[in-house]
Amino acid sequence: MDIRLxxxxxxxxxxxxxxxxxxxxLDSTVVNVALPHIGDDLGADLAGLQWTVNAYMLTLAGLILLGGAxxxxxGRRRVFVIGVxxxxxxxxxxxxxxxxxLLIVARALQGVGGALLTPGSLALIQASFHPDDRARAVGLWSGFGGVGAAVGPFVGGWLVDGPGWRWVFLLNVPLAAVCLPVALRHxxxxxxxxxxxxxDVLGAVxxxxxxxxxxxxxxxMSWWAGAAGxxxxxxxxxxxxxxxxPMLPLSxxxxxxxTAVNLVTLCVYAAFSGFFFLAALQLQVVAGYSALAAGTALLPTTLLMLTLSARSGALGERIGxxxxxxxxxxxxxxxxxxMLRVGPAASYPTDVLPATLVLGLGMVTxxxxxxxxxxxxxDTARAGIASGINNAAARAAGLLAVAALPLLVGMGPEAYRVPEEFAATFRRAMPLCAGVLVLGALLAFTLVRRPALPCCHPECRVQCGVGAPTLESPVVGPVERGRVRGTADEQD
Structure with a gap:
């Protein structure tokens, strides 16, 4: 295709x-803010809240590579439309x-739809536009997507405090009602x-x-299920x-x-997912914030990523x-x-904001x-599958972190209803998240030795990858990929 922008x-x-x-x-950024209200309304314990998050990530992580294939x-449009x-x-x-x-079942089905539409959104741009306009189109896609990620927690909090948590999900229906006819027609x-x-259906299953x-x-806490897994x-x-x-070519x-970068990815995105899952609860259960205030409180992290990622990408090109x-x-x-400073009646300027700013600067870097x-x-021919694997690894890491962290810190099934109990386990959880991040830093320092060649993709420059890294499409040739190649000795 040679469509002009x-x-x-x-x-x-x-x-x-x-x-x-x-x-x-939006769905991946707003649900955490709604969790206390979902639990109160549906009578769910902590495990129910964990599954509300994880059912979506489970099917998305497990099927996203198959969705791209x-x-x-x-047909990318066909699968994208089905996914939407x-x-x-x-x-x-x-x-x-x-x-x-039923909410958990529906969340798992949401993940299936996400696995179909997420790879197709960027692939459609890459396959449709004239090579001279492709980079600008991808930049617009990445930039507007970043804005969506930035406003997600704010919109989610406003909906939860206003019409109710159900509208966090119902908001997707009018978005799809606009998206589907436009996709089919244009x-x-x-x-x-x-x-x-x-x-590779067997591999996906x-x-x-x-x-x-x-x-x-x-x-x-079922040992037999863990062993079977x-x-x-x-x-x-x-x-x-x-x-x-294979769906996942081990070669x-x-x-x-x-391999080194994916090990780092597993560490950092496990920590991010565990942090954002518990921080949204801590701000509401312990600090007494409303859903809107909690969503807004975490906003600086995403805004920093949206505004400074281009400079970070340029710096990475220069220094490796x-x-x-x-x-x-x-x-x-x-x-x-x-975030350990955040307790009952926490002050936003002195307790919450410093944590979100420092975290955001680290994520920008x-x-x-x-x-x-x-x-x-x-090599260039494998850039798409490499990015898909990295994206799936990040989501799988988040899935396991949300499942494991409450167990590791002794968080009981009703902890999120008892501020004192939740605060105590939160104080044990944050050092664990920090320790996993330090492990990621040590792996990077030890294993990431060779400087990467420059990457010219706009989606590598405008990043809001709180839930997972940007998913790269596999359909672009060497010129459009900015000649991103691995050296021969890296393939041994």
Whole structure:
């Protein structure tokens, strides 16, 4: 396709992809703020709140690579439209759920829709626009998506305190009602003519099953489920090793740089997910903030990422990834520890704001160079699958962190209803999150040695990757990818 950005069709394509990706992005940032109200309204204990978050991340992490492959084979617009419709219907189910069990089921279905629409949103831009306009279009997509992530907690808090927590999910329905007809009318279809062979359905099922069983084992303290999850994980690796066209090509980990950056990703996004899950509860349960105040309190972190990521990406290009990937997690760890100052009647300017500013500066330092290094650590033909693996790793890390952290700090099933008990366990949880970030910094300092080649992608420069790194499309050629290549000796 050679659509120009200056045309009406070009603007419609950008609008459609921004609306679609914003649905998934908003959902990942606003739900934490609504959790105390969901628990009170539906009578859910802490495990119910954990599953409300994790059911979505579970299916999204387990199926996102398969979703991208389906788009390449059957049409990116088709799969994107199916994903948007699926996501909207699942959101409607969430908003109407009469109990916690049905809400969790609906959240899992939301994750399936997210796995279909998330890879397709950027892939549609990459495949539709003229090469001369592609970078600008991706920059608009990334920038507007960042704005959506920034306003998400504020909008979520306003909805929870106003019409109620159900509108956090119901908001997706009118967004989809705008997105779907525009996509069908104005967005051209595209597919990869080289996509062939069988889909790795068995690999996708085993991967999702492994994550589900391990998560269940951690939340419900079930050793047999955890053991079964580990066995399913071993079977997943065995299947992927033997597949001619695996969902997760294990040979990609022959790049030492790629393996190192994914280890860092596991650490930092586990810490981020655990922090944001508990911080939203701490601000409301212990500090007495409203949902709107809690959402607004965490806003500086995302605003800093939105405004300073371009400079961070440029700095990473000049000095290489090792220093940013080492310093960034350490600064984030300091921000996490500053949250220990947040207690009953906490002052926002003196207690909350310093923590969010320091955390935001650390994330600015870290996230854009991390994405660029992932793309630069493998050859051009594998940049898309490399980014997909990194994105899935981040979401899986968050999934396991939200499941494991309450168990590790002894948080009881009714802790979020007892401010004193929750505050005590929160004080034990923050040093754990900080320790995982320090581990990520040590891994980066030890293993990330080779400087990455410059990455010219706009999506590596404008980052709001609170939940996961930016997902890169696999459909762009070497020139459009800014000649991001891994060196030969990195592939051994």
């Amino acid at each position: 200056s045309t009406a069709t070009g603007r419609w394509v950008v609008l459609t992809t921004v609306l679609g990706s914003s649905m998934a992005m 389906l788009g390449d084979r059957y 419709a699926w996501f909207a219907l699942a959101s409607l189910m969430c908003g109407l759920a009469p109990n916690a069990t 967005v051209p279809e595209s597919r990869d003519p080289g996509a062939h062979g069988r889909f 085993l991967g999702a099953l492994s994550l589900a069983l391990v998560t269940y084992g951690l939340i419900d 580990v066995m399913a994980g071993v079977a997943f690796v065995a299947v992927e090793r033997r597949r001619a066209e 990609i980990f022959s790049s030492r740089q790629f 990834p090792r220093i940013p990937l080492t310093v960034g997690p350490l600064v984030c760890a300091a921000g996490v520890l500053l 870290l996230v854009a160079p991390l994405t660029a290094t992932v793309l630069a650590s493998v």
